[in-house]
Amino acid sequence: MKVAAYVKTSLVDxxxxxxxxxxxxxxxxxCPYCHNKDLCTMKDMVDNQDIISHLAKRAGTIQGVVISGGxxxxxxxxxDNCRKIKSMGFKVKLDTNGTNPRIIKELIKEDLVDYIAMDVKAPPQKYRDLCGLDFRDVEESFNIIKSFKNHEFRTTFYPLLDASDIKDIVDMTGTKNYYLQQYRPISDDSPPSYESESVRDLCRDLKIKYRGI
Structure with a gap:
């Protein structure tokens, strides 16, 4: 598995x-707001064995491993990596954009994942505008994950979206396992973010969870 970065300890992921x-x-x-674009072209990979060695030393302190990206x-x-991590006694969380439903289905069937977080980029009518793919490219994964016991859906509130778009997404996801995330500009040319208080107000109105920067 090609690993571009490794965070040893996180209390929020x-x-x-x-x-x-x-x-x-x-x-x-x-996605225009992605903060991990450099991971796509990074040449220096983190050695998988170094990660396994670190996890072995942290058994009893670290409870889980998040596999994100990219x-x-x-x-x-x-x-194979999920299987190894699970065999060491850790829980596994997968962060995904939902474009590979076959793999997601296999991970669930083989009990290789304990929690799945899927980014729902936009309502179906704006999906391609935001990330370059149509919602039908992720719809199967969306339905699989929605039926999985431990999951969340989350949307970064990029300025291409408005309150009515978030409502459309919530109509699909429900409110229980949905998070609206604050967007943070990545360069001077990026559009400004919505005011945090207005995003919080929207979350209160829709009865959804707010996740700040």
Whole structure:
């Protein structure tokens, strides 16, 4: 598995768990607000064995491992790595854009993942405008994950979206496992973000969870 970065300890990436975070290389979307674009072209990879060695030393302290990206389901050895991490006694959380439903289905069937977070980029009518793919490219994964016991859907509130778009997404996801994330500009040319208080107000109105920067 090609690993572009590794965070040894995180208190925020895996709900109710202290976790390490693996960032895999490469993505098949092109979201304008992505803060991990450099992972797609990074040449220096983190050695997988170094990660396993670190996890072995942290057993009892680290409870889970987040496999993020980039897009992890592009990695041909993803299942092997999940299997190894699970065998060490850690929980596994997958962050995904939902473009590989076959892999997601296999991970669930083989009990190789404990929590799945899927980015829902936009309502169906704006999906291509935001990430370059149509919603039908992720719809199967969306339905699989919606039926999985431990999951979340999340949307970054990029200025291409408005309140009515978020409502359309919530109509699909429901409110229980949905998070609206604050957008942060990545360059001087990026559009400004919505005011945090207005985003919080929208979350209160829709009865959804707010996730700040």
């Amino acid at each position: 895996f709900p109710e768990n202290i976790a390490s975070v693996i960032f895999t290389q490469g993505c098949n979307m092109n 897009e992890p389901t592009l990695q041909p050895r993803l299942k």
